[in-house]
Amino acid sequence: MSGSEFDRIARYFAPLANEAALRLTDDAAVWSPPPGRQLVLTVDQMIEGIHFLPDDPPDCVARKLLRRNLSDLAAMGAAPIGYLLTTALRAATPEAWLADFADGLAQDQRTYNITLFGGDSTSTTGPIMTSVTMIGHVAPGTALLRTGARPGDAIFVTGTIGDAVLGLEAARGNIADPGSFFSTRRLLPEPRVGLPLAGLVHAAIDVSDGLIQDLAHLCTNAGLGAVIEAALVPQSSAARSAGDAWLETRLTGGDDYELILAAPATAEPALRAACGTVPLTRIGTMTAAHSNIIINDASGTPLHFARQGWQHF
Template sequence: MAMTLPAEFSLIARHFAPLAAPGSLGLTDDAAVLTPPPGRELVLAADAMVAGVHFLLDDPAETIGRKLLRSNLSDLAAMGATPLAYLLTVGLPRGTPDAWIAAFAAGLALDQQEFGLGVLGGDTVSTPGPIHLSLTILGHVAPGTALTRGGARPGDEIWVSGSIGDGYLGLAVLQGRLPMDAYLADRYRLPQPRLALGLGLVGLARAAMDVSDGLLQDLGHLCRASGCTARIEAAAVPLSAPATALVAADVSLRQKLITGGDDYELLFAAPPEAGSAIEARALEAGVAVTRIGRFAAGEPAVVVVDAAGVERPAGPGGWSHF
């Protein structure tokens, strides 16, 4: 008589085994065996998402899985790394519908196909609280080429990719605080990891990170790691068409856009002479890039120049994990 799988292993076999990467041993062991590409260094990052904190309780399960994977892919993009595989831990309340888990796994499958990676293993647990998800991603770079936060120098220009503030606005849309806008809602639910641009910045950018906790807060991280002051022009920060229209109706909204999180754009420092090459690499990657300011010698701090030319130290703002 065939043995019946315990519930946890049955769940893994149904939903996560089809996502398994080479080296996962079919998700039948407690660990995976991974051989990195020859001559490459591993890059690892981890992020967690909790229902009601990092995603809305009524968000589609498919987009939750995709956002979890994409937010980690964004960390790889910021280091100029190529995705390799990931580990996944899923904490679900008892009674979570099987259909929810199937949709969550289907979202992961879509993005695995798009970004070229698979799951190596992880864990599934029951929790009395809300859904808790954690993903550890692995990527690789040529030795010594990973972009970090600590390389900016006085005189370097400050760049960002894409547009800023759409994640903040998308959350407001989905919470009913702004009229429905499908573009903004998607920008919150489905961030776009700038992997091609990140690879293109290797050898050009001196420091980089992704914007997840708000532009000003994350720029402050670069300042502290690099020991520089950052001075940016508020009017130069790129906005999408929907964001531009909203700011035109309420100028005070601009400050919220540069402190809001969930942009998952790249923020990076580069010497002025690299500007033309950066624009060419961005064109190849199909991503817009914008110069918004410059680093200067001084204590780690962010200074914002408003539309009237008045310099204002960046106050507290941005997402806090505690």
């Protein structure tokens, strides 16, 4: 890349910042949170070869980086405000890669009404690494926690499950992807920010590491179990066409960034109204059986999978 680190900051990132970030001319931002609100903070990173492929479009890498973090805020019922960004790029990274990356950030800043507050940049001799710390806010005491699920709660999911991991399988040449539907779902998830879930939902989590594994986090934190009907887990028409051979992959693959919600069954009509045009499907029930998750097939027979979801180590 040409130019100094500071030239690149001024060219690509300063236009993404506002007055609170002092246009990135200082070491830190000075910002006043909305009056009477609690801050919600989350951080997530993406590493080349692990979270994205080397030939993925850089604008999509940037947008997925933001959306992964936005999804964490959505799972807390928080409204996003802005973010801090860190990048570690190789010296040989083309200038066009950085320009497209910054353009992707700009696109989603407009989409989600967020701003860049600052960050850090460095060089690396290894894979590209990017990280975002996202800042949001909620009314005091209304953040959705993983500990809140109760026995008998209905389990809901938004959207469809499994398309993103099928996008990875398509990139590996293991499955057809007519119209690049799976690829789009992998590259550009849709975080469910802005849903008015407070007062309706006891607990929530987003599907990042796989439906079963992330549901297990809800169960463990609440000291509960769950029964899931595999046939009820929503799938896209493209995933349905791929067949049942991909069932385990879909339920354990992750990268969907849909929400798992635990709520009273009686709240379902109000919850559907709160979700508006976002599809919502009831897939099971929370039980008193500590950390015991049962996934039944259409005949009621429990399924056994080789793994629950993505593991970093």
